[in-house]
Amino acid sequence: MAIAKRLYVPGTFIGFRRSKHHQKMHTQLLNIEGVLNMEDAKCYLGKRVAIVYRNKETDATVVWGKITRTHGNSGVVRAKFDKNLCPRFMGCPVRVMLYPNRD
Structure with a gap:
């Protein structure tokens, strides 16, 4: 019996980093599935993040980022992507x- 190895953990893009009056589009907030506190989130620092979406020109397009x-x-992490994400991606799934490995 073969054991399937996971290559990624699902997550959700929940919004941009913001202050009271301004929104910082260059830093995105991600909620990783199963991460409920800061100590659990620290093991994901430095990991790569991918958002896979489909458009009319190509079958699948990937935008890569990194958890900073x-x-x-509450276990939410900040990430920076190669290109700033469009606000329509809010609520879309991401792959962490x-x-x-940092070991």
């Missing part, structure tokens, strides 16, 4: 890759 740090105490 935690955000608050389990590589590269």
Whole structure:
């Protein structure tokens, strides 16, 4: 019996980092499935993130990013992508890759 190995953990793009009056479009907030506190989120620092979406020209397009740090105490993380994400991606699923390892 073959054991299936997971390559990614699902997550959700929940919005942009913001202050009271301004929104910072260059930093996105991600909610990773199964992460409920800051200590659990720290193991995902430095991991690659992918948003896979479909458009009319190509079958699938991937936007890559990287998790930079935690955000608050509830397990939300900050990520920076190669291109700033469009606001229509809010609520879309993301894939948090389990590589590269920092060990």
